[in-house]
Structure formats: C-alpha cells, structure tokens
Amino acid sequence: MSNYTVEAKEVTKTFGRRLIFEGISFYYKEKGIFGVSGPNGSGKSTLVKIIAGLLSPSKGKIIHKNQSKKIVAEKLHNHIGFVSPYLVLYEEFSARENLNYFARIRGVKFEKERVEQLLEHFLLFNRKDDLLKTYSSGMKQRMKFIFALMHNPELLILDEPTSNLDIEGKNSTYEIIKEEGKKNIVIVASNEKTDLDLCSDVIHLDKYKN
Amino acid sequence: MKSKSYSLFLKDYHSELRTRYAINSLAMFIIVAISIIMFAVGQEKVSESLTGGLFWVVIFFTAMSGLSRAFVSEEERGTALTLQLLSAPSTVFSGKLIFNIILVFCMNTIIALLYSALFETFIIRNFSLFILSFVLGNLGLAISSTIIAAIIAKAGAKGTLYPVLSFPILLPLILTSVQLTLFALDGTSIEQAKYELAIVVSYDVIMLTVSYLLFDFIWKD
Numbered sequence: 001m002s003n004y005t006v007e008a009k010e011v012t013k014t015f016g017r018r019l020i021f022e023g024i025s026f027y028y029k030e031k032g033i034f035g036v037s038g039p040n041g042s043g044k045s046t047l048v049k050i051i052a053g054l055l056s057p058s059k060g061k062i063i064h065k066n067q068s069k070k071i072v073a074e075k076l077h078n079h080i081g082f083v084s085p086y087l088v089l090y091e092e093f094s095a096r097e098n099l100n101y102f103a104r105i106r107g108v109k110f111e112k113e114r115v116e117q118l119l120e121h122f123l124l125f126n127r128k129d130d131l132l133k134t135y136s137s138g139m140k141q142r143m144k145f146i147f148a149l150m151h152n153p154e155l156l157i158l159d160e161p162t163s164n165l166d167i168e169g170k171n172s173t174y175e176i177i178k179e180e181g182k183k184n185i186v187i188v189a190s191n192e193k194t195d196l197d198l199c200s201d202v203i204h205l206d207k208y209k210n
Numbered sequence: 211m212k213s214k215s216y217s218l219f220l221k222d223y224h225s226e227l228r229t230r231y232a233i234n235s236l237a238m239f240i241i242v243a244i245s246i247i248m249f250a251v252g253q254e255k256v257s258e259s260l261t262g263g264l265f266w267v268v269i270f271f272t273a274m275s276g277l278s279r280a281f282v283s284e285e286e287r288g289t290a291l292t293l294q295l296l297s298a299p300s301t302v303f304s305g306k307l308i309f310n311i312i313l314v315f316c317m318n319t320i321i322a323l324l325y326s327a328l329f330e331t332f333i334i335r336n337f338s339l340f341i342l343s344f345v346l347g348n349l350g351l352a353i354s355s356t357i358i359a360a361i362i363a364k365a366g367a368k369g370t371l372y373p374v375l376s377f378p379i380l381l382p383l384i385l386t387s388v389q390l391t392l393f394a395l396d397g398t399s400i401e402q403a404k405y406e407l408a409i410v411v412s413y414d415v416i417m418l419t420v421s422y423l424l425f426d427f428i429w430k431d
Contacts, residue, residue: 052295054294054295054430056430074298074299074300075298077296077297077298080295082295084291086288087291087292087295088287089289089292090221090225090289090292092229093225097224101220101221104213104214104220104221105217105218105293105296105297105301106214106296106297107213107214107297147292
C-alpha cells in the first residue's frame with residue numbers, strides 16, 4: 001500500500017470568461033477508486049489534467065504528497081499513470097520500442113518482466129514488435145494502459161478508460177482498476193455507469209457550476 | 211537529467227529516420243536555395259561580401275524550413291501530452307535542443323561545403339575564425355530556433371509564424387555572424403574580431419538562459 005495523498009483545495013477553472021467548474025475540494029489518501037462524472041463539456045478531462053499537473057487551475061491548488069513529503073511539479077510525472085482518449089503514443093515505433101523509450105526518458109530501468117506481464121494481460125504480447133500504426137483503436141487504448149502502469153505509479157488517472165474497448169478489453173481494464181485500487185489511488189473520469197460503479201466516491205461536476 | 215535528455219534525443223533521432231519529418235524538407239530547401247542563387251548569379255562574379263551574406267541567408271531560411279519540427283511534429287501528432295507525462299520540462303527542452311544542434315551542424319556543414327565547391331569567391335582565409343564563428347553561430351541558431359519552435363507549436367498558423375517570430379530574435383545573431391564570416395573570408399585575425407565574437411557568445415548565453423527559464427511556462431499550458 002502506498003503512502004500517497006492527493007488533495008484539491010477549492011479548485012476553479014475558467015477558460016477566458018467561461019467558468020468550467022469552481023470550488024472543487026477533495027482529499028484522497030493511500031488507496032481507493034474515485035470517480036469524476038458529468039455530462040459532455042462539464043470539464044472532466046480538464047479536472048483530471050489539473051490533477052495530473054498538465055494544466056494549471058485558475059484558482060485553488062492541488063497538493064500531491066508521498067510519504068508526507070510534497071512532490072514538486074518537475075517530479076510529479078514519475079508518480080502518475082495517465083490514460084485518456086487524447087493521449088497518443090508514437091505510431092512509428094513498435095509497442096516494445098515505445099515502452100523502452102518511455103522507461104529511458106523517464107529515467108527508470110526497463111523492467112522487462114513487468115512489461116511482458118502487462119503486454120500479456122492486455123493481450124498485446126504477440127503484437128509487441130508490430131508498429132503502433134498497424135494497431136486497431138482498441139489495441140492502442142490497451143497500449144495506453146501499459147504506458148500508464150509500467151512505472152508502478154502511486155496515482156492512476158483514467159479519463160474515459162473503456163472507450164474503444166470491446167467486452168474482453170473492458171473486463172481486463174476493470175480487473176486492473178480493481179487491483180490498482182487495492183494498493184494505489186485510482187481516479188476514473190467517465191460517464192459510463194459500469195465505470196463509475198467501481199468508485200467509492202464520485203465528484204459530480206454539474207454541482208460545481210455556481 | 212543528462213541521460214534522460216539523451217534518450218529523448220535518441221527517440222527523436224530514430225523517429226526522424228523513420229518519418230523523415232525534417233531531413234527531407236531541409237535537404238530539398240538547401241538544394242533549391244543554392245540552385246536559385248546559382249541561376250540568379252549566372253556568369254557574374256560574386257563579391258566576397260555578397261557570398262558571405264548569401265551564405266547566412268541560405269542558413270536562416272533552411273533553419274526556418276526544418277527546425278520547428280522538433281516541437282511541431284509532437285503537437286501535430288498529439289504526442290506532446292505523452293512527453294509531458296514522461297519527463298520534466300527541462301529534460302524535454304534539453305533533448306530537443308540536442309537534436310536541433312546536431313541537425314543545424316549537419317545542415318550548415320553541407321551548406322558550407324556546397325558553397326566552397328560552387329562559389330569561387332567563398333575562400334576562407336582565416337579558418338580558425340570561420341570555425342569559431344560557425345560553431346557559435348550554429349549554437350545560437352539552434353537555441354533560438356528550439357525555443358521559438360516550442361512557442362509556435364501551439365499556435366494555428368505555424369508555418370507563417372515561425373519565420374516572422376524568428377526574424378527579430380535571430381537578427382542580432384545573423385548580422386554578427388555575417389560580419390564574422392566576412393572577417394574569416396578576408397583573413398582578419400581572431401584578435402581583431404573579438405568584439406563580434408563576444409556578441410555571439412553573449413547572445414548564446416542569454417538565449418540559453420532565457421529559454422530554460424521560459425520553457426516551463428510555454429510547455430505547460
């Protein structure tokens with residue numbers, strides 16, 4: 001079990017004059033599966049990007065702590081796994097090449113065993129040497145999970161995790177979410193009832209628009 | 211951070227070998243630009259000062275045609291987010307800078323060799339000064355082009371914006387480098403060119419410092 005905490009304090013986001021949401025606060029500790037829901041355009045992706053440090057909030061702040069020590073913005077990426085429909089991996093490389101470069105750029109050891117285990121789990125082991133541009137959209141989505149999990153992050157952020165997946169893909173995703181939720185913090189942003197059913201607590205974004 | 215930046219450079223290098231995103235446009239631009247100059251000059255004998263100036267004109271426009279790719283290709287393909295999730299902004303900038311420095315050196319070496327072969331007035335009389343100004347000029351060009359590429363990558367009209375934004379920023383570097391090239395062509399000593407060299411060194415240091423300070427803000431939102 002990790003000693004990771006993520007806290008949001010009165011987070012507000014506006015794009016120009018348009019208010020996306022305001023006053024979101026939460027405190028997630030150590031482990032569990034938490035949800036973010038809301039209709040299209042309600043700011044689910046914006047909120048998860050703010051949590052991941054990819055966007056700055058207009059007001060308020062997000063504090064990440066590991067072993068009670070605050071994590072600086074430059075090192076946050078090492079603690080986060082992120083999956084989203086707008087995440088694109090390098091299509092000119094094979095799955096193995098992608099993962100190898102990711103480990104090296106991240107500055108961590110390429111754990112062959114862990115990677116092969118993930119490739120097996122997400123049914124991509126036999127296609128690991130094929131270029132990503134030859135993958136179907138579902139296979140690319142599964143590949144994003146491997147990208148998010150390969151460095152054993154303490155916080156897993158999943159934006160519409162089951163989009164483009166067939167039943168088999170959805171089941172292995174739910175399995176991973178449940179497994180990760182037992183030892184780490186998992187945040188799921190989705191409109192799918194089956195995705196949100198896994199969550200112990202859900203933030204409904206339509207409640208944060210005045 | 212060094213090895214992470216180097217790994218990012220290697221990723222870009224292998225990606226470039228497979229996609230030919232920048233190499234093809236750079237190679238074509240060099241050939242076309244030098245050919246047009248050759249056709250325009252015809253049988254006329256070009257003066258040394260004009261050759262030195264034209265040398266940097268080709269370098270400037272070739273850089274404009276290819277160096278923005280470092281960031282533009284990531285934005286266009288949607289992989290910028292992947293990079294943000296993989297490494298700190300300083301690592302990304304360093305990796306892209308290494309790639310652009312190597313690209314600029316390769317590109318400008320080819321231009322210099324073609325110039326030496328095709329223009330009979332392009333005779334370098336002070337080789338040490340030429341190498342010094344070539345190295346410092348290329349470093350400045352790579353640093354400025356990299357940070358400007360990061361700025362314009364998020365904009366709409368990237369192709370137009372890049373040379374427009376680059377021109378005022380690169381002007382002090384280009385003017386001084388043209389002067390240093392002329393000095394190298396007419397055999398002026400390094401001692402006599404020390405003020406111009408100091409300007410280029412200062413430009414490189416200032417641009418590098420400013421780039422690292424600014425990159426966090428450019429890269430994040």
